[in-house]
Amino acid sequence: MRIRRGFVLAAAVLTSALVVVGCARDTGTTQPAGGGGTNAGACARNSAPPAPAGGAASAAPAQPNADASGLKVGVAFDIGGRGDASFNDAAGAGLDRAISQLGLAKANTKELTAGPNESEDAAATRLRQLVSDGYNPIIAVGFKYATALKTVATESPNTKFAIVDDSSVDLPNVTPLVFAEEQGSFLVGVAAALKTQTCKIGFVGGVEQPLIQKFQAGYVQGAKAVAPNIQVDVDYLTPAGDFTGFSDPAKGQVVATGQLDSGADVIYHAAGASGQGVFQAVKAAGKSAIGVDSDQYNIPGLADVKDVIITSMLKRVDVAVFDYLNAAAAGNLSTLPKTFDLKVDGVGYATSGGKVDDIAAQLDAYKAAIISGAIKVGTAPTS
Amino acid sequence: MATSAAEFAVELSGITKRFPGVVANDDIHLQVRRGEVHALCGENGAGKSTLMKILYGMQQPDEGTISVNGEHVRFRSPSDAIKAGIGMVHQHFMLADNLTVAENILLGAEGLLGIGGAARRRIAELAGTVGLDVDPRVLVERLGVADRQRVEIIKVLYRGARTVILDEPTAVLVPQEVGELFDTLRAMRSDGFTFLFISHKLDEVRAIADSITVIRRGMSVGTADPASVTSRQLAEMMVGSELPSPETRDSTVTHREALRVEGLELAGESGARPVLTGIDLVVRAGEVLGIAGVEGNGQTELVETIMGMRRASSGTVALAGRDLSHASTLERREAGIGYVPEDRTRHGLLASQPLWANRMLGYQSRPPVSRGGFLGLLDRGAARRDTERIVAEFDVRTPSVDVPAAALSGGNQQKLVVGRELSGDPVLLIASHPTRGVDVGAQAGIWEELRRARARGLAVLLVSADLDELIGLSDRIKVMLRGTLVADADPATVTPEELGAAMTGADGSAEAVV
Amino acid sequence: MSAAPQSDPRRPRIPTWVRVVSVVAAGVVILSVTATLTGQYQLTSRGTTQAAVLLLLPILFAGLGGLWSERAGVINIGLEGMMILGTWGAAWAGYQWGPWAAVLGGIVLGALGGLLHAVATVTFNVNHIVSGVAITLLGMGVTKYLSTLLFEPISQNPRQSPRVEAFNTFSVQPVADSLASVESQQRVLLSDVAGLLGGLLSGLTPLVIIGFALVPISYLVLWRTRFGLRLRSCGENPVAAESLGVKVVTYKYVGVVISGALAGLGGAALTLNPGQLGYLEGQTGGRGYIGLAAMIFGNWRPGGLLAGSALFGYVDGVQLRAGGEAVHGLLYGATILAVGLAVVWVARRRWRAALIAAVAGAVVYGVYYSIDTVPREFAAYAPQLVTLLVLAVASQRLRPPAAIGLEYRRGEGD
Amino acid sequence: MTRARTVLLPPALAIVFAALLCAVALLISGDSPVTALRVMVTQVGEGTTAVDIVNSGAIYYIAALAVAIGFQMKLFNIGIEGQYRLAACVAAIVGGALVLPPVVHTxxxxxxxxxxxxxxxxxxxLLxxxxxxxxxxxxxxLNFIATGLIAFLIRPDSFGVLQGNNISTAPIEPSGHFPGISFGSSGTLFGMVAVAVLLGLGYWFLLNRTRFGFELKASGESxxxxxxxxxDARRMVIIALVLSGAVAGLVGLPELLGRDLAYTLTSxxxxxxTGIAVALLGRNHPLGIALGALLWAFLDKSALALDNVGVxxxxxxxxxxxxxxxxVIAYEIVRRYELAAEQRRVAAQLRSAAAAEKVAS
Structure with a gap:
C-alpha cells in the first residue's frame, strides 16, 4: 500500500518534470561551459598612459657593494624554508648573492626554518638561538615572526634585525622589509588585460588574508586601468586562518578550471603550492597563467607547465635581503627604501619566455606612471 | 578403524581445563554411544559448558584426549570439530542480527554447496524439516525466539553434523515447544544422529535421555540410567547434598499497597506494534508477585518501564501512593525501589571497579554513600564500611572490598547485588531472574534473603523463567503474553504445565488458569 | 532490545535499486529546477561534475577503506594517517617508476598503517579510536621525517616530493561530445542531465575508473562471496562467527589491512591528482576524516558511501567553482527538497516529520531570501555543514555493524 | 606495589621503546642519537626554553584535561581544536571591546x-x-566550521584589525591581562599555569569525590x-561534553592573556x-597527564635545538x-595481566580460606 502510494507520487513528480523538459532556458545571463567568449569583441582597451615628464622610469641609484666579510648573518625562514619556490627561496637567493658578491663567508651564516602551526615562543626561541650564537644581523622571513621579533629585539637591543613582509614592529634595531605587491600585481593585471581574448580574467588566492588581498587589489586595478569593462573572477581557496589553501593543488585546479570554464583565459595565482594546480588547469585548457613571487617560468619543478606562464609578478625578497645586508655591511641602514616598490625594483614582472615582449612598451608606460605617482595603486580590494 | 572403538560416537577422557583461579574441568570422562541422546547434567557453573566448548574446539583442554568414532582428534578450532561431524547449538543464540537467515546458516559452511542456488535449495529443504517458515533473505533481527532456535538447528544440520551438542536448548522454550523439540530429536535419533543434551531440568532429562552423565564442580561424579533414577537422586548427585527448596511458608501479605501500575503502555520503536499494552498490577507490602512468561514477551520491558529506564507512552506507576509516572530512574530508586536486574554484568555491576564503588551504584545520591550538598560529595569511608556489612551479612566470598567486581564468581556478584538492593529499606524490590547463573549455594541464600525481606514487609515483583522458583516464592502469579498480562494463577495449585500453556496462549483464553 | 519482530519476516523489503533510482532521479530534478529558477547553471554543468569527481575520489577511497575496516568490526579513525602515508608512498614510488608504481606505493604504505592499526586493535585490544588517533599522529611524523630525508635532496624542499608523472586523462569520446552539445542547448532537465553525465564521462583517469569500480566490487565481495560474508560476520557477531569456524582474528586483520590499503590508494589519488606535482605536506587536509563521515553518512554500505562522497565532492566543487552565489542557489534546492519531503511524509501520515521538514524548509528559504550570497567563510565549509545537518536528520536510521568497536578475544564467547 | 607497577611501568616501557625506535631511525639516516639527545637536554637550560616548556605544558595540560573529561565516559571530543580556537577568538573580541576594572576584566x-x-x-x-x-x-x-566562523569574525569588516599583513582582534587593555611571573631573561611564566594546576586539582576532586564524577566513570565503564x-545517560552525555568544551575554551587563554593579547591569523x-595525545599518554589521570604534557612540551621545545646540529x-x-x-598498547597489556593476576589472587585466597574452614570443622 505504502509502496504504491510512493510510486504514484514519484510518477506524478516525474510527469510534471517531463512536461518542462525541452523548454529552452532563457539564457539572458552568463553562459557556462564551452569557453564561449562573452563579449570578446567588446573589450575596449585604454591606451597606455603617456610617459611622465622626466623620461622613462629610472631605478633608484644602486648602492655600491660593501664588504660583508665581517658579518655573521642569521636567517629564520617561515614554514617551508628553502625550496618553497616562493619568498623563502627568494630570501635565500638574496643571502646567496651576498655571499658571492659581498664577501660574506658561508660559514658565517645560519639558516633555521619554522614548523607549521608553531607557537610564538618557538619562533622566539629560534631568534634567540641566533642571537645567542652571535649572529648579527638577523633576518626573519615572514610576518608571522612579528610578535616574536618584538620580544627578542627588545631583549637584544645591540643586535640588528630585519623582518620580511611586516612593518608593525617599531623598534630602532628592527628594519622592515616590505613590498609594494600591489604595484607588481598591477602590472601583471595590465598584462592580463592586454592578453585576454575574452575580456575575462581570473585571480586565484590561496588564503583570503590581507597580504594576498594586496595582490588581488593591484591586479584588478591594473586590469581595469587597461580595460574598464573587463570581468575579473576572484576566488580564494580557503578563508583566513585555514592555511591549507596554500598547499591544496587539487582545490587550485578546481577553482582555476571553474574560472576557465566561465570564459577567463588569463589566470593570476597567489596561492603558494596550490598554484601548481592552477598551472595544470590552465595548461589543460591551453590558456595563459601568471606566476607569483619568483620567476616561476624558471622553476625546475614547474618545467612541464612553463609554456603557459606568460609572466610572473616578482616580489624581490632577494633584492631586499641583499640590499639590507649591503647596507648593514656599510653600516648605514638609512639608505634602504621604506617600501620595496617598483621604483627600487623591489617588485616587478618577469619576462622569461618572451610572452610579454609584444606589450613591453605598455607595461613600461604603466610602470613609469606608477613610479611617478600618476597612478596610485590601492592595497585593499574595493568591493 | 576398530569396530569396537566405534561404538562410541564421542569419547572424552581425562579432560582438565584450568582458568585463572578456577579448575573448570578436572579429569572428566564421558562416553557417548552412537545414536543415543546422552544427557549431561550438572548445576550452573559445574563445568558443563566448558566441557562442551572443548569438545567443539572453542577451547583447548590443558590435559586429556578426545576421540570421535574411535579416532583420536585434536580440535584447534570449531572448524576442526565441524569437520569431524560435531555441531553445537549454543544456549545463547549465536546469530548475527544484521545478517540474513541464509547468511547465518551459510557462514563458515560456504564450502559445502557454495552460496548460490544449491545452498538455497538445501536450506529450504532443512527449513521444512524443522518447520521454519520465513524467507531466508530476511534479517535475523526480525525473527522471534522460536524461529531463531530453528535457524540454529538448521545451521548444525546444514554442516552435516552427526553428533549434535544442545546446550540448554529448552531454557527459552515453553513446555509445548519443548515437546515439539523432543519429537524432532527422537525422529532424528532414529535416523542415526547422536545428541549431547545439556540441562539441569531433571524431568526433561529423564524424558528424553538414553543415558545420563552427572558432573559436579568440574568433576564427573557418575552416570545414571534414566529409566531407573529418580529426579531426587539425580539432584543429589548434582548438588552433593539435599536440594534446597524455594517454597515460602506462611503468607505475610498485608493490605498496604506498595506498587500500583495502571494502564501502562510502551510504544514500539518507530512504528512497530506496542511492546506493552494495558498493564495493570498491584503489589502489596509483604507480598511476592510473580510474573511468568516466555522470554521476549515484554517482561524485561515491563521491569525497565517501572524502573523508568524506558519512557512509558501512557499509564501510571505509583509507589506507596506516590505517583512516579514521570520520575527519573534515580528518583524512583530514591523513593524506595530496589532493582536486581536480569543481567548483573550488564545492568548491575561495574566490572573493573572495586566492590565499594559498586555499592554506590544506584545510591550515589543517598546516605550512607553520599554526603549530599551542592557538589554531591561522596563518602568513600561509609561506602566501604557498608560494603563490608553486605559482605558479612550476605556471605559474599571475597578477600576484601577492594577487589574489582569482575574478580568475583557469579554467585558472589549476585549476592552483592541483592545485598545492595536490599540496603536502605526499600519499599519494593524488583527482582529479575535473581538466581540465574548462580550456584546452588548462592541460590538458596538469595531465596532465604528474599523470604526474610518479605517477612519484614517488603513487596517483591519477581520475574523468572524458572517456573519452580516462581511457583515456590510467589504469593500470586500473573502470566504475560505479547506485552499484556493475560492470566492469573495461584501458585498453591498451579502446575508448571498449566503455567506453560498460559504462557503460550495455548489455553485459548485470557481467563484465570485456576 | 525488543526481540519482537518488527514486521512480517516472510516478505523482503522494497528492492534497493528502486530506492536508489528514485533518489537519484529526485536529486537531478531538484538540481535542474534549482538551476533553472536561480540561474545558477554551474550547479549542473559538466565542469562542476568533473570537479566533484576530482574532489570526491580521495574521499571515496577513504570511505571504502572505512567500510572494509568497520564491516570487520574495527573503527578506523586512522584513515587520515593511512592516507598521509599513502601520499608519501605514492610520491616516492611514483617519481622513480611512474604512475602505476605510485598507485602501488600508496597502497603498500597505507596497508602498513592498516597493519599497525590491526596489531593495536585486534591483537592488543587497544581502543579503536585511541589507536586511530595515534596512527594519524605517527603517519604525519613518519612522512615528514622521510620527506626531509629522501625528498629534500632531490626537490630541495622538505615539504614536497619531486615531480610525479600523473596519468593521462581521457574521455568517452563520441558520447561525451554529444552530451556537451545537448548541454549547451540549455534545455531544462535535458541539459542538466547531459551536464552531469558529461562530467562523468570526460576527463577520466584510471584512478577514477578504479574508484568507481571499487564501489560495486566492494559490494559484490562483501555481500556476495563467502569471504565477504565471513568478514562481515566478524563485525556483526564475532563470537558466533568463531563458533562456526571463522578465523575472526585473521579476517579482522585482512579487513583492516585492506582498509589501510584503500586509504593509501586515496593518498595516491591525491598525489596523482591532475594539478599536483606529487607529495605535498598537509595535502590530505582532513580528507580521511571526511571519508569516514561519508561512510557513516552512507550507512556503512558502498552505494551509500558513494552518495556521501558525491555529495561532499559536489558541494565542494560547486563552492570552489562558482562561489557563494552557487551555494546560495543550493539553499533554494534545499528548500525544494524539504518541501518535497514534507509532502511525502504527509502522504505517509508521519505528521511530526512532515512538520519538521516544512519548518526547516521555511527557515532555509528565509535564509535564501534574506541574503544574496553565502559569505566565503561559510561557503568554504558548506560540505561539512551539509554533512552535519544530514547526520542530524538521518543518523537514527543508520545501522552500524553490531559489534563495531567492541573488544573481541578468541574463545571468550559463551 | 602492584599499583605503582601498573601505573608507572607502561609509560616507562613505551618511552624506552619509542626512544629506541627513533635512535634506529636516526642511525639509519646517519645521525647520532646520542648527540641528538644531548643537544635536546642541554637546550632546556638555554634561554627561555625551560619556562617555555612549562608554559606550553600548561596549555597542553588544559587541552588534555578537556579530552580526559570526555574519555572518562568514552566520549571522544575530537573537537577541542575548534572549541578552543573559537573560544579564544570570541574571548579576544569581547576582551578587546570591554573596558573593565583589572581582575573583573580578566x-x-x-x-x-x-x-x-x-x-x-x-x-x-545535543546532536x-x-x-x-x-x-x-x-x-x-564542527572543527572545520569553526575555522570558517573565526575567519568571518576576524574579517576587518567584522571585528578584525589590520596589523601590517596580519589581522588581529582589537588588543586587550592591560586590565584584562593575566599577570605572569617573570624570570628575567629566562622568560615569563604565564599566570594561567596556576589556573591549569587548579583545573587539574578540580578534575581530580570532581572525578573521585563527587557524585558527578562517579556517574561519569560509571557511564564510561558500563x-x-x-x-x-x-x-541519566543523555544528561551525562550533555554535561560531560559541555564541561569538556568549557575546559577546552580555556586552552587558548594562557597565550592570549599572558602574551599575545589579541587573536591573530597566525595564532x-x-x-x-596534542591534547588528545597527551590525555592518552597520561591515561586520563591528572598527574599522568601533567607528566605527559611536560614530556610533549619538552620534545616540542627542545627539538628547536636539533636544527643547530643538523639532525x-x-x-x-x-x-x-x-x-x-x-x-596505549603497554597500558592494555599490563591491564590485562593485572586483572588476570587479581582473579588468581582472589581465587587463591578463597581456596585457602575454604581449606582452613574445612580443617577447623
Whole structure:
C-alpha cells in the first residue's frame, strides 16, 4: 500500500518534470561551459598612459657593494624554508648573492626554518638561538615572526634585525622589509588585460588574508586601468586562518578550471603550492597563467607547465635581503627604501619566455606612471 | 578403524581445563554411544559448558584426549570439530542480527554447496524439516525466539553434523515447544544422529535421555540410567547434598499497597506494534508477585518501564501512593525501589571497579554513600564500611572490598547485588531472574534473603523463567503474553504445565488458569 | 532490545535499486529546477561534475577503506594517517617508476598503517579510536621525517616530493561530445542531465575508473562471496562467527589491512591528482576524516558511501567553482527538497516529520531570501555543514555493524 | 606495589621503546642519537626554553584535561581544536571591546571563553543526545566550521584589525591581562599555569569525590549498568561534553592573556590534537597527564635545538607518534595481566580460606 502510494507520487513528480523538459532556458545571463567568449569583441582597451615628464622610469641609484666579510648573518625562514619556490627561496637567493658578491663567508651564516602551526615562543626561541650564537644581523622571513621579533629585539637591543613582509614592529634595531605587491600585481593585471581574448580574467588566492588581498587589489586595478569593462573572477581557496589553501593543488585546479570554464583565459595565482594546480588547469585548457613571487617560468619543478606562464609578478625578497645586508655591511641602514616598490625594483614582472615582449612598451608606460605617482595603486580590494 | 572403538560416537577422557583461579574441568570422562541422546547434567557453573566448548574446539583442554568414532582428534578450532561431524547449538543464540537467515546458516559452511542456488535449495529443504517458515533473505533481527532456535538447528544440520551438542536448548522454550523439540530429536535419533543434551531440568532429562552423565564442580561424579533414577537422586548427585527448596511458608501479605501500575503502555520503536499494552498490577507490602512468561514477551520491558529506564507512552506507576509516572530512574530508586536486574554484568555491576564503588551504584545520591550538598560529595569511608556489612551479612566470598567486581564468581556478584538492593529499606524490590547463573549455594541464600525481606514487609515483583522458583516464592502469579498480562494463577495449585500453556496462549483464553 | 519482530519476516523489503533510482532521479530534478529558477547553471554543468569527481575520489577511497575496516568490526579513525602515508608512498614510488608504481606505493604504505592499526586493535585490544588517533599522529611524523630525508635532496624542499608523472586523462569520446552539445542547448532537465553525465564521462583517469569500480566490487565481495560474508560476520557477531569456524582474528586483520590499503590508494589519488606535482605536506587536509563521515553518512554500505562522497565532492566543487552565489542557489534546492519531503511524509501520515521538514524548509528559504550570497567563510565549509545537518536528520536510521568497536578475544564467547 | 607497577611501568616501557625506535631511525639516516639527545637536554637550560616548556605544558595540560573529561565516559571530543580556537577568538573580541576594572576584566574574558567552548561542544552534545550523531564525526565537522566562523569574525569588516599583513582582534587593555611571573631573561611564566594546576586539582576532586564524577566513570565503564543505577545517560552525555568544551575554551587563554593579547591569523593551531595525545599518554589521570604534557612540551621545545646540529627536527614527531601508540598498547597489556593476576589472587585466597574452614570443622 505504502509502496504504491510512493510510486504514484514519484510518477506524478516525474510527469510534471517531463512536461518542462525541452523548454529552452532563457539564457539572458552568463553562459557556462564551452569557453564561449562573452563579449570578446567588446573589450575596449585604454591606451597606455603617456610617459611622465622626466623620461622613462629610472631605478633608484644602486648602492655600491660593501664588504660583508665581517658579518655573521642569521636567517629564520617561515614554514617551508628553502625550496618553497616562493619568498623563502627568494630570501635565500638574496643571502646567496651576498655571499658571492659581498664577501660574506658561508660559514658565517645560519639558516633555521619554522614548523607549521608553531607557537610564538618557538619562533622566539629560534631568534634567540641566533642571537645567542652571535649572529648579527638577523633576518626573519615572514610576518608571522612579528610578535616574536618584538620580544627578542627588545631583549637584544645591540643586535640588528630585519623582518620580511611586516612593518608593525617599531623598534630602532628592527628594519622592515616590505613590498609594494600591489604595484607588481598591477602590472601583471595590465598584462592580463592586454592578453585576454575574452575580456575575462581570473585571480586565484590561496588564503583570503590581507597580504594576498594586496595582490588581488593591484591586479584588478591594473586590469581595469587597461580595460574598464573587463570581468575579473576572484576566488580564494580557503578563508583566513585555514592555511591549507596554500598547499591544496587539487582545490587550485578546481577553482582555476571553474574560472576557465566561465570564459577567463588569463589566470593570476597567489596561492603558494596550490598554484601548481592552477598551472595544470590552465595548461589543460591551453590558456595563459601568471606566476607569483619568483620567476616561476624558471622553476625546475614547474618545467612541464612553463609554456603557459606568460609572466610572473616578482616580489624581490632577494633584492631586499641583499640590499639590507649591503647596507648593514656599510653600516648605514638609512639608505634602504621604506617600501620595496617598483621604483627600487623591489617588485616587478618577469619576462622569461618572451610572452610579454609584444606589450613591453605598455607595461613600461604603466610602470613609469606608477613610479611617478600618476597612478596610485590601492592595497585593499574595493568591493 | 576398530569396530569396537566405534561404538562410541564421542569419547572424552581425562579432560582438565584450568582458568585463572578456577579448575573448570578436572579429569572428566564421558562416553557417548552412537545414536543415543546422552544427557549431561550438572548445576550452573559445574563445568558443563566448558566441557562442551572443548569438545567443539572453542577451547583447548590443558590435559586429556578426545576421540570421535574411535579416532583420536585434536580440535584447534570449531572448524576442526565441524569437520569431524560435531555441531553445537549454543544456549545463547549465536546469530548475527544484521545478517540474513541464509547468511547465518551459510557462514563458515560456504564450502559445502557454495552460496548460490544449491545452498538455497538445501536450506529450504532443512527449513521444512524443522518447520521454519520465513524467507531466508530476511534479517535475523526480525525473527522471534522460536524461529531463531530453528535457524540454529538448521545451521548444525546444514554442516552435516552427526553428533549434535544442545546446550540448554529448552531454557527459552515453553513446555509445548519443548515437546515439539523432543519429537524432532527422537525422529532424528532414529535416523542415526547422536545428541549431547545439556540441562539441569531433571524431568526433561529423564524424558528424553538414553543415558545420563552427572558432573559436579568440574568433576564427573557418575552416570545414571534414566529409566531407573529418580529426579531426587539425580539432584543429589548434582548438588552433593539435599536440594534446597524455594517454597515460602506462611503468607505475610498485608493490605498496604506498595506498587500500583495502571494502564501502562510502551510504544514500539518507530512504528512497530506496542511492546506493552494495558498493564495493570498491584503489589502489596509483604507480598511476592510473580510474573511468568516466555522470554521476549515484554517482561524485561515491563521491569525497565517501572524502573523508568524506558519512557512509558501512557499509564501510571505509583509507589506507596506516590505517583512516579514521570520520575527519573534515580528518583524512583530514591523513593524506595530496589532493582536486581536480569543481567548483573550488564545492568548491575561495574566490572573493573572495586566492590565499594559498586555499592554506590544506584545510591550515589543517598546516605550512607553520599554526603549530599551542592557538589554531591561522596563518602568513600561509609561506602566501604557498608560494603563490608553486605559482605558479612550476605556471605559474599571475597578477600576484601577492594577487589574489582569482575574478580568475583557469579554467585558472589549476585549476592552483592541483592545485598545492595536490599540496603536502605526499600519499599519494593524488583527482582529479575535473581538466581540465574548462580550456584546452588548462592541460590538458596538469595531465596532465604528474599523470604526474610518479605517477612519484614517488603513487596517483591519477581520475574523468572524458572517456573519452580516462581511457583515456590510467589504469593500470586500473573502470566504475560505479547506485552499484556493475560492470566492469573495461584501458585498453591498451579502446575508448571498449566503455567506453560498460559504462557503460550495455548489455553485459548485470557481467563484465570485456576 | 525488543526481540519482537518488527514486521512480517516472510516478505523482503522494497528492492534497493528502486530506492536508489528514485533518489537519484529526485536529486537531478531538484538540481535542474534549482538551476533553472536561480540561474545558477554551474550547479549542473559538466565542469562542476568533473570537479566533484576530482574532489570526491580521495574521499571515496577513504570511505571504502572505512567500510572494509568497520564491516570487520574495527573503527578506523586512522584513515587520515593511512592516507598521509599513502601520499608519501605514492610520491616516492611514483617519481622513480611512474604512475602505476605510485598507485602501488600508496597502497603498500597505507596497508602498513592498516597493519599497525590491526596489531593495536585486534591483537592488543587497544581502543579503536585511541589507536586511530595515534596512527594519524605517527603517519604525519613518519612522512615528514622521510620527506626531509629522501625528498629534500632531490626537490630541495622538505615539504614536497619531486615531480610525479600523473596519468593521462581521457574521455568517452563520441558520447561525451554529444552530451556537451545537448548541454549547451540549455534545455531544462535535458541539459542538466547531459551536464552531469558529461562530467562523468570526460576527463577520466584510471584512478577514477578504479574508484568507481571499487564501489560495486566492494559490494559484490562483501555481500556476495563467502569471504565477504565471513568478514562481515566478524563485525556483526564475532563470537558466533568463531563458533562456526571463522578465523575472526585473521579476517579482522585482512579487513583492516585492506582498509589501510584503500586509504593509501586515496593518498595516491591525491598525489596523482591532475594539478599536483606529487607529495605535498598537509595535502590530505582532513580528507580521511571526511571519508569516514561519508561512510557513516552512507550507512556503512558502498552505494551509500558513494552518495556521501558525491555529495561532499559536489558541494565542494560547486563552492570552489562558482562561489557563494552557487551555494546560495543550493539553499533554494534545499528548500525544494524539504518541501518535497514534507509532502511525502504527509502522504505517509508521519505528521511530526512532515512538520519538521516544512519548518526547516521555511527557515532555509528565509535564509535564501534574506541574503544574496553565502559569505566565503561559510561557503568554504558548506560540505561539512551539509554533512552535519544530514547526520542530524538521518543518523537514527543508520545501522552500524553490531559489534563495531567492541573488544573481541578468541574463545571468550559463551 | 602492584599499583605503582601498573601505573608507572607502561609509560616507562613505551618511552624506552619509542626512544629506541627513533635512535634506529636516526642511525639509519646517519645521525647520532646520542648527540641528538644531548643537544635536546642541554637546550632546556638555554634561554627561555625551560619556562617555555612549562608554559606550553600548561596549555597542553588544559587541552588534555578537556579530552580526559570526555574519555572518562568514552566520549571522544575530537573537537577541542575548534572549541578552543573559537573560544579564544570570541574571548579576544569581547576582551578587546570591554573596558573593565583589572581582575573583573580578566575574569569576564575567562568566562566568555569557557562559555563559547561549552556552547560549541554543546552542539555536538545535543546532536549526540537527541539525534544519536557520533560525537567523533560531529566534532570533526564542527572543527572545520569553526575555522570558517573565526575567519568571518576576524574579517576587518567584522571585528578584525589590520596589523601590517596580519589581522588581529582589537588588543586587550592591560586590565584584562593575566599577570605572569617573570624570570628575567629566562622568560615569563604565564599566570594561567596556576589556573591549569587548579583545573587539574578540580578534575581530580570532581572525578573521585563527587557524585558527578562517579556517574561519569560509571557511564564510561558500563552505560547499561549506569542507566540501571539511575544515571541519566543523555544528561551525562550533555554535561560531560559541555564541561569538556568549557575546559577546552580555556586552552587558548594562557597565550592570549599572558602574551599575545589579541587573536591573530597566525595564532597557533593544533593544540586540540596534542591534547588528545597527551590525555592518552597520561591515561586520563591528572598527574599522568601533567607528566605527559611536560614530556610533549619538552620534545616540542627542545627539538628547536636539533636544527643547530643538523639532525632533522621531524624525528621528534616520530617520537611523539610512536610513544602514544606504544603507551596505549603497554597500558592494555599490563591491564590485562593485572586483572588476570587479581582473579588468581582472589581465587587463591578463597581456596585457602575454604581449606582452613574445612580443617577447623
Amino acid at each position: 575574569l569576564v574574558i575567562i568566562v566568555v571563553a569557557a562559555v563559547v567552548g561549552a556552547v560549541w561542544a554543546g552542539i555536538a552534545a 549526540k543526545a537527541y539525534r544519536g550523531v557520533s560525537e567523533v564525526i560531529s566534532t570533526i565537522m 552505560p547499561t549498568a549506569a542507566t540501571a543505577g539511575g544515571v 597557533p593551531q593544533g593544540y586540540g590534537f 632533522p627536527r621531524e624525528i621528534v614527531l616520530i617520537m611523539q607518534g610512536s610513544v602514544v601508540l606504544s603507551v
